[in-house]
Amino acid sequence: MLDHGALSDQRHYLALELVEGxxxxxxxxxxxxxxxxxxxxxxxxxxxxxxxxxxxxxxxxxxxxxxxxxxxxxxxxxxxxxxxxxxxxxxxxxxxxxxxxxxxxxxxxxxxxxxxxxxxxxxxxxxxxxxxxxxxxxxxxxxxxxxxxxxxxxxxxxxxxxxxxxxxxxxxxxxxxxxxxxxxxxxxxxxxxxxxxxxxxxxxxxxxxxxxxxxxxIRRPPGEVYAHTAPLVGRDDELRALYARASAALGISSGLSSEGDGAGAGDAGWATVLIGDPGIGKTRLLAELTQRLDLSRAATGYGRCREHGNLVSYASWRECLGQLERAVTRTAHPRGDAARAALRELLVDPAVADLCALVPALESIRAAAAGPGSPPPAPSAEGSSRVSHAVRRLVTTICAHFPTALVLEDLHWADQGTLDILGELVSSPLPPGLLILATARPELALPAWSALEPLRLQPLDDRRSADLLRALAGEMTPAVIAELTRAIPLLRLGNPLVDTQVILHLKREGLLGMSAEGQVVLSERFDRDYEPPTSISAVLERRLRHVPPHPREVLAIASLVGRQFRITDLIRIAAPELAAREVKNAVRDAVDLSLCRAEGGECWFVHDVIRDHFVSTVPAARAPELHARIARILGERDTPAATLAYHLDRAGDRPAAAARYFDGGIEADRVHDLVGSSGNLRRALALYLELAPSPERDRALARTTYELARVTCLLGNTQEPLEHLERSRQAMAAPPADAVAMLDSGYARVYYAGGDFDRAMDHSRRCLALSDPALGPYQCVPANMLGRALCASGHFGPSIEVLERGCQLLRDANDLVELAHSEGLLGTSLAFTGDLAGSRRHIDESRRLADLLDNPARRMGVCLYETLHHEAAFRWEDGIKASAQLLAHAEDYSLAGLYLYLGTLMAGRHHFHVGELERARHLLGNAINLSMLFGIRTMRSWAQAYLGDVHFCAGQLDEAMRWYTTAYDLARIGRGDGFGIPLAMIGLAHASARLGGERTRVIELAESALRSFEAASNLAGAATALVRYREALVICGDDGELAVPVRDRLAEVLGRLGVARCEFWPDLPSTATAAERALPLPDYWRQRAASGIVGPLGPAPAATSPGNLLVNLSTVDGFVPAFVARHAR
CATH class of the missing domain: 1.10.510.10 (Transferase(Phosphotransferase) domain 1)
Incomplete structure (x- = not known):
């Protein structure tokens, strides 16, 4: 429901989402x-x-x-x-x-x-x-x-x-x-x-x-139970079970390991995640468990995922691994020296260079081990899997010497990178001495990792809930408990946090009394004055109203830091207005009031609702100064750039905040958190646009826009980066040359990703026209753009020499990410021109680079090059496997856009070849829909012509003609698509022959198609076109005059390709009978045509916009003005 209310004539209305379909x-x-x-x-x-x-x-x-x-x-x-x-x-x-x-x-x-x-x-x-x-x-x-x-x-x-x-x-x-x-x-x-x-x-x-x-x-995942059948138990049994497993994993059944014992008693490690609703007791249960385990001689790391923590990639792991580093380097454990030696040996390996980016304190250990003057190894360009492998090696190294416990809370707020690292650790059996404990809410859908056991915490049953109420309030009769649960429905939830906060509130309000027999009773005011709360948030907010002014002020300051904070930091932030003694007393009061917990010098709010409440109490005029103090303190240590940016932003320091957001975006991109990277870069862009123009501002603005365009293209968005580039261009009155080059390079990249090759090449030429050597990093991609555009638009032969020069430029610049892309496209062009061996070499090199970089986007690119290679080599089954792998990567890496679209397109083409016409129709239709959704024209005419082939083989010739014509019209736009045009033309020739068209028109279309294939040096396309041309001539009654020369031309092309035969018609499906398998392929498909195996393809449903909603509701008098006033964007 979007809105509701009453009109001027007292008629009531509801505004609902308009769902079309x-x-x-x-x-x-x-x-x-x-x-x-x-x-x-x-x-x-x-x-x-x-x-x-x-x-x-x-x-x-x-x-x-x-x-x-x-x-x-x-x-x-x-x-x-x-x-x-x-x-x-x-x-x-x-x-x-x-x-x-x-x-x-x-x-x-x-x-x-x-x-x-x-x-x-x-x-x-x-x-x-x-x-x-x-x-x-x-x-x-x-x-x-x-x-x-x-x-x-x-x-x-x-x-x-x-x-x-x-x-x-x-x-x-x-x-x-x-x-x-x-x-x-x-x-x-x-x-x-x-x-x-x-x-x-x-x-x-x-x-x-x-x-x-x-x-x-096909069986229920371990531990999964439905809510309506789950046994409702208390926490004693769960705590005993957790302790037994955890102590065995750490090897502390009879105390922690002693000197020479390594990690522990040799049992396998163990990992569990406690799953339950807010307030169900996940954190409390972990606290009880870790207290009983006595982890004083174990290496322990704790991290909490935060609701708005996605600005900092792997934030909880940074926190957790930082604590592990301190535990290993500063402990007097008997195995400490051996652990530190193993850690030094690990860190000099370039494959784990990302660890120093996550935990900067490790760099000093690495530098000391590598020797003086040794430069730090470069972190991997992108790839959460490489980061995950590095973290696993670090944890495995430590737990070989210390019992190691890792605690991650609130996984439901984790970014994808954080979950990837956890998955790397728990996808196979854990090494002895390693314990991983995590918490999450039920809405998190965790993969079925083999070594992670979920423990679902159910609400307390009535007996346990009554025991908790007695423990909180004192001894009370069943009648009083029944009256409480009747009057306060929330007490029926079996939620410990609710029970605790309700009873504390009742006691503070004086609504619970004591009888002469020492039993708790309800006061006379209970029924008269007490209004039962309706939610957990309402319960907590009532409690917070009674916090005295002094602790309230201190907790308000602490809430700006986050849910967790250091008391020493809080003292510095509150000074000079508050003395250290006042801050410590306020924290002690907060702990007594069950608002915070404290351990050592760390303190944290017991619930996010409490922290959010105190954030709302900070005066707006005072908040910027407090955030500035927080930023100064956090800046003194290794704080992630995005965290600093957040506080600088709220402090009003826009130049510094923009610079740190940019750094945070680049940090996130290095570890392949593209969503986090784009979020940081967007905020940096917005702040730079608010600053007064200057050469320094324009350079920073252009650099940010360029990086944001690159990242958003990888996420499948081409419209948004164009808007950013245009906005930035208009904001520069007299931009310096390097800023212009950055913007032109960004434009070239975005237009290329969207398939607008004419504009991509125009902007590439502009960028390359600037002769400043300092612009080299921004000119490498434009220098390769011409060859890439030629390949992606089907001009395979002309693209080869250009791509070869572009690859050399990228090698000279050591730009391995872009080199992997150009190598793969060069391999694609070679495949269609008939050099399959050369194609294989370049695609293999692209794969090697993608694996070296551990770059998901480049790995997806390799799968695309493979599908195109197999299309050119007429290897349909291999093409199916490659396209399926590409689509699986797109889902696993959460990367939509270009590769998802092209993977769907090629999956449809290869399923057509193996006779799955209905599946091909669905996939190709989906690909066309995706290309329009993402605003990508690249290869769309190919998809339309391929869809025409599906309808052609299904006997739906009029529908086939429609799709061939649509493909031809699209392919002719601009400089023309060297593959889309002849694909459509040979399809039109073949279908025209089947429909009884004029022989001269069929010949004209087919010969034009062959000339286009030859101009592009596309031998693979020419071979299939010659097969169709020969059949079209036979249909037209010419089995000799032209058909024989066409047959001879086909034999010549096949010889150059190095293949014995090629076929246009799909293979027989697996359901074909023995009699059907004896038929020639064209005869089989013509016989099947009457069965209607492919239904008519309708237009894709149009999306509904808020504007359409207003138009559809505009007949309601008085409604639209009020609705627009409230909901206009």
């Missing part, structure tokens, strides 16, 4: 059954949406195809609607009050049991029914009436999906049948785990597997 039910009616890949894509999005509801304990309970809107069938994008019978899966919801309404056809059998069993498993069952329908086009159960339908569901009487569609992979069939098991406990999946499982199956099938790669996951 069609129901999944209507979509299924139009399409019949779906290809396995498309069905998995739809089901994965649907499962993820339901999992999101389940994380907030919301059950839909009426999930049907009519209640799912398909907004975009390509992406796919779905919307779930009609939560009319939805329910909260809360423990106090009695069975009698649980809804049993719904659509009988899609209801789970247990929903009509006596008593009904309502829970997440009901929605999972509905997902299974929808999945079955998508795959087969049929409903699994049929009955004369509702009762017979439920009897069949209860008995599981249904045909397997393979009875309808035999070619469905076994793993898919097993998944469907697991979802539709009559017993909820045997359904094997939650909605969240189903989404992860479908992702695995998707990529396995794209690789032409049978889905078996995911079959071993």
């Amino acid at each position: 069609e129901s999944l039910h209507r979509h299924m009616e139009h399409r019949g059954r779906f290809d396995v890949i498309e069905a998995i894509g739809l089901m994965r999005r649907l499962a993820e949406a339901i999992a999101h509801c389940h994380r907030f304990e919301i059950l839909h309970l009426d999930l049907t195809p009519r209640n799912v809107i398909v907004v975009d069938s390509f992406a796919p994008e779905l919307k779930i609607v009609d939560f009319g019978v939805a329910a909260f899966a809360e423990k106090w919801l009695d069975v009698e009050r649980r809804p049993t309404a719904g659509t009988p056809r899609y209801m789970a059998p247990e929903m009509v049991a006596d008593p009904p069993q309502v829970g997440p498993h009901c929605d999972v069952y509905a997902l299974g029914l929808i999945f079955y329908e998508l795959l087969t086009g049929k409903f699994p159960f049929e009955g004369e009436g509702t009762w017979e339908l439920f009897l069949k569901k209860r008995r599981g009487e249904m045909l397997p999906v393979t009875a309808h569609v035999p070619e469905i992979p076994e793993a898919i069939a097993a998944t469907v049948h697991a979802l539709l098991h009559p017993r909820p406990a045997q359904r094997d999946f939650s909605a969240a785990s189903l989404g992860s499982h479908l992702k695995s199956l998707y990529f396995d099938i794209l690789r032409r597997g049978d889905g078996a790669g995911g079959s071993d996951r």
